[in-house]
Amino acid sequence: MILRTPMPGRRAIRAQRKRHEDAAGWLLRNRETGQPAAEKAAFRAWLDEAPENRRAYEAAEQLMGEARTAIASDPALADFEVKPRSAAKPVLGTLLTLAVAGTLFIALDGPMRLRADTMSGTGEMPVFTLTDGSTVQLNASSAVAYDYTAGHRTVRLLRGQAYFEVARDATRPFTVEAGSTRVTALGTAFDVRLGDTETDVTVTHNAVLIALEGADQAPLRVTQGERAVYQRSTETRQIGPSDGLTALAWRRGQLVVDNAPLSHVVEEMNRHFSGRIVIANGELARRRVSGTLAIADTNAVLIHLEQALRVTTNRIGPLIIIR
Structure with missing residues (x-):
């Protein structure tokens, strides 16, 4: 025998949706300063009207608190600002136009696109060849820029992670800049990851020299099968063995x-x-x-x-x- 739970009717669904909308509205109004006494009384009356109202409000309050805590702890979301709206219609229209344009610009990764020569999307890990014959594979959501001259070859890792197989050129050193870390190849293949708090370098062939911009420390030599980690907050660096298969998974x-x-x-x-x-x-x-x-x-x-x-x-x- 199969027991089926009856599906709520449209009226019940509409009532539930309205209850959650009311809960969200009261949550926002209750966070405002100088709330009138009459509005506070109306909220208490709504809360006591039905047990479902209280449960809806508690659920909205919990979710709002968790969202605010999570967003505040995430730099990419904590830095987002919402522009206040103006009561004047012409100014409001201008602000909305600018806000939409700015939002689209950021959403489409406009700032990074202005800086990068090659980028990868969330579902992409492209492999490409540079003008000197060196090959690069980008991890998803990564970006690089190139600076090639007669005397040097420099690739700036602007975001994410990349694996490099460097073509030999005795007259032009090959350097990868990742934040304040400079990785110079010594005829090699290596991986660089620019993380939120650290920079990782894993060498899979030959060796590299790692130097920190503005630091008094001598360049660190990292050889095949080794991994170096630079912690930016403490300005410390560590080196140890690395499994290439794991590092390049x-x-x-x-x-x-x-x-x-x-x-x-x-x-x-x-x-x-x-x-x-x-x-x-x-x-x-x-x-x-x-x-x-x-x-x-x-x-x-x-x-x-x-x-x-x-x-x-x-x-x-x-x-x-x-x-």
Whole structure:
């Protein structure tokens, strides 16, 4: 015998939708300063009108709090500003036009497009050849710019990650600039990752010299099978052994992590996700993850994280909050 739960009718659906809309409206009004006493009384009356109203308001309050905390902890979202609207229609029209144009410019990655010579999208990992015969593969959501002259070859990694196989040219050194880190090839193949908090360099053939802009330290020589990490916040650098297959798993669409912080996994997921994934708080961001993940399959990775870390995920349009 199959028992079926009756589906709510249209009237019930409309009532539920209105209840959630009212809850969101009251939540916003209650956060305003100088709220009139009559409005406060009306809110209390609405709250006591039905248990469903109170549950809807508590759910809206929880979700708003988590979204604000997550957005505040994410630099890309915390820096976003909303322009106040003017009451004057001509000024409002101008502001709306500028706001729409600015939003589209940022949404289409306009600032980076002005700086980069080659970019990759969220679903792309292109391989291309430079004018000297060197080849480059970009990870998803990455960007580079080139500066080739008669005396040097410089590639600036503006965002993301790239793997380089350098063509020999004794008269022109080949250097990759990633933030304040300068990586000079010594006839080599190597990988550079410009992360949110650190820069990683993994050498798969021969050696490189790593120098830090403005630092008094001598250049660091990193050889085949080694990985160097520069922590920007502490201005420290570390070098150790590296498994090339693991370090370059991204070229196969994988992320291999061994006791890595959740923040690192989410950073890599965001390269392949067209929206934005954020973590609700710093303690959760430091939770550790291990495994081999198909990093471009956002849903599969989220399921893995939910099972491994006992976390939950909430979607708000293009935003995913892990809590």
